[in-house]
Amino acid sequence: MRNPLSKKIIEIEPSGIRKFFDVANEMEDAISLGVGEPDFDTPWRIREEGIFSLERGRTFYTSNAGLQELRNEICKYLERKIHIKYDPKNETLVTVGGSEAIDVGLRCMLDPGDEVLIPQPSYVSYLPCTVMADGVPVVIPLQYENEFKLTVEDLEKYTTPKTKVLIMPFPNNPTGSIMTKEDLEPVAEFVKEHDLYVISDEIYSELTYSTQHVSIASLPGMRERTIVINGFSKGFAMTGWRLGYCCGPEAIIEQMIKLHQFAIMCAPTNSQYAAIEGLRNCEEEVEEMRKSYNQRRRFLMHEFARMGLECFEPFGAFYVFPSIQEFSMTSEEFATRLLNEEKVAVVPGTAFGECGEGFLRISYAYSLDDLKEALGRLGRFIQRLRNER
Amino acid sequence: MDNLRNEILRYLETNSRVNLGELAVLLGVDEVKVANEIADMEKEKIICGYHTLIDWDKAGVETVTALIEVRVTPQRNQGFDRIAERIYNYPEVHAVYLISGGYDLLVTLEGKTLKEVSRFVSEKLSPIESVISTATYFILKKYKDHGTILVPKKESERMLVTP
Numbered sequence: 001m002r003n004p005l006s007k008k009i010i011e012i013e014p015s016g017i018r019k020f021f022d023v024a025n026e027m028e029d030a031i032s033l034g035v036g037e038p039d040f041d042t043p044w045r046i047r048e049e050g051i052f053s054l055e056r057g058r059t060f061y062t063s064n065a066g067l068q069e070l071r072n073e074i075c076k077y078l079e080r081k082i083h084i085k086y087d088p089k090n091e092t093l094v095t096v097g098g099s100e101a102i103d104v105g106l107r108c109m110l111d112p113g114d115e116v117l118i119p120q121p122s123y124v125s126y127l128p129c130t131v132m133a134d135g136v137p138v139v140i141p142l143q144y145e146n147e148f149k150l151t152v153e154d155l156e157k158y159t160t161p162k163t164k165v166l167i168m169p170f171p172n173n174p175t176g177s178i179m180t181k182e183d184l185e186p187v188a189e190f191v192k193e194h195d196l197y198v199i200s201d202e203i204y205s206e207l208t209y210s211t212q213h214v215s216i217a218s219l220p221g222m223r224e225r226t227i228v229i230n231g232f233s234k235g236f237a238m239t240g241w242r243l244g245y246c247c248g249p250e251a252i253i254e255q256m257i258k259l260h261q262f263a264i265m266c267a268p269t270n271s272q273y274a275a276i277e278g279l280r281n282c283e284e285e286v287e288e289m290r291k292s293y294n295q296r297r298r299f300l301m302h303e304f305a306r307m308g309l310e311c312f313e314p315f316g317a318f319y320v321f322p323s324i325q326e327f328s329m330t331s332e333e334f335a336t337r338l339l340n341e342e343k344v345a346v347v348p349g350t351a352f353g354e355c356g357e358g359f360l361r362i363s364y365a366y367s368l369d370d371l372k373e374a375l376g377r378l379g380r381f382i383q384r385l386r387n388e389r
Numbered sequence: 390m391d392n393l394r395n396e397i398l399r400y401l402e403t404n405s406r407v408n409l410g411e412l413a414v415l416l417g418v419d420e421v422k423v424a425n426e427i428a429d430m431e432k433e434k435i436i437c438g439y440h441t442l443i444d445w446d447k448a449g450v451e452t453v454t455a456l457i458e459v460r461v462t463p464q465r466n467q468g469f470d471r472i473a474e475r476i477y478n479y480p481e482v483h484a485v486y487l488i489s490g491g492y493d494l495l496v497t498l499e500g501k502t503l504k505e506v507s508r509f510v511s512e513k514l515s516p517i518e519s520v521i522s523t524a525t526y527f528i529l530k531k532y533k534d535h536g537t538i539l540v541p542k543k544e545s546e547r548m549l550v551t552p
Contacts, residue, residue, distance in 0.1 A: 024550045034550030124552045173552075291396075295415035302414045345549050352552070368415075 017351035034345040038237040043285040050274035064261040066094025073279040082215040086247040098231040098244035110135035114164040120353030122169040141355035148177040171204035174361035175321040176314025204317040206235025241271040296364040342377040454528040459494040
């Protein structure tokens with residue numbers, strides 16, 4: 001019998017961290033700091049709108065690109081937030097989460113052999129999606145010394161004549177790092193000089209704590225070379241609704257709509273109706289969540305300082321990324337022992353790329369009470385490790 | 390009101406037992422500053438007290454809560470204030486509000502039994518000269534009180550670890 005599988009899919013290595021995830025998810029009565037989604041319920045007015053749309057019998061396909069009403073609201077929102085005007089008819093596509101936009105975007109932009117710059121540590125999907133789109137992933141390891149920001153020096157090292165797309169994963173999962181306007185400007189210059197395109201994954205854009213989020217697409221000359229990806233999962237606490245979107249130049253979006261139409265048809269209808277309510281009336285709820293995250297973030301940084309655990313102060317998303325290099329063990333060893341000995345689940349930094357070795361991703365999408373309990377245990381564990389030596 | 394005060398109040402409104410050092414960490418400001426602001430707001434009566442929200446049902450203590458609509462004739466020179474005072478001075482009265490709409494005062498009352506509450510209405514409240522009429526509603530179940538949902542909350546269904 002012939003091999004049913006493509007070489008491409010076999011070539012993609014299963015995440016080495018999978019085993020750890022399976023063990024952790026089976027562990028009973030463990031406290032987790034390992035989740036990549038908000039702990040808040042979706043704001044009630046959004047849920048209520050979702051229910052109402054079902055009651056009204058809005059259970060049909062929408063247009064492929066998404067409800068026009070929703071696309072209008074998305075464009076108004078982006079103009080408010082990142083100060084870019086997109087045409088809701090031709091430059092906006094509603095997708096099944098930001099993840100679909102990453103996949104479809106790469107598939108529409110790459111020819112075989114085109115190189116994609118992927119700064120890591122970062123979310124797990126950029127690399128496999130690049131491979132499936134016949135692109136060549138080129139990992140840029142970000143440096144702790146730079147607080148895991150992307151610099152022009154990094155870009156210079158990894159850019160070749162074949163480089164076509166740069167992924168910009170900021171605010172960053174797992175490091176919590178953000179790129180300010182000043183950080184972005186030299187990167188934008190580099191991108192223009194080398195005639196690259198940018199896929200800017202801004203799914204955590206609502207969650208920044210020092211300055212307002214700045215999109216690279218808002219810098220001069222960048223709008224025409226950038227696809228902005230965003231969605232409702234993080235800022236609006238809507239992970240399970242599977243709703244995201246992307247905006248960019250018509251030439252690219254038009255083709256993305258084509259692929260989306262064949263592969264997906266349209267994003268879930270009732271999620272789309274619910275999201276309209278989110279964009280219109282949930283500014284306050286989002287702000288309240290942001291405030292809570294920020295308090296927890298400060299609390300964690302304070303506790304790390306007390307424990308003497310090295311960590312740069314991150315100003316985005318809901319993660320902190322402390323270093324465990326002083327304990328001379330791998331991230332996975334550390335996380336496995338922490339899970340077994342203190343029943344606290346954290347994610348080894350290596351889940352997000354090899355350069356995450358020596359770090360842990362700790363999520364603060366948990367109540368303060370949970371965080372206190374978990375950090376108490378973490379502190380005890382660290383003390384024990386230090387005593388062992 | 391300045392921002393820090395606002396943030397302190399928002400926090401205290403639902404977590405009055407917080408320790409000051411911790412609150413200072415959460416808000417990212419100096420502990421002394423937080424302590425001073427709170428002391429000032431106590432003096433200025435912006436912070437009027439620290440209370441505990443109790444589910445008496447769960448504590449196994451029988452209580453009856455009633456909402457009473459009261460229509461009154463306002464008194465010359467004193468409007469509703471004087472009559473309100475005559476009502477709120479009773480310790481079993483929890484709250485007295487002046488209300489717009491079909492009646493004037495809304496009184497919430499807590500008693501041990503139905504009888505106790507109805508005795509209060511018939512013996513204390515109704516006989517006050519300027520009270521024209523009352524209507525009493527007994528609370529059957531408290532779902533949410535002071536912004537806190539009292540019915541049991543569902544367990545979180547999030548997975549333990551996700552990327």
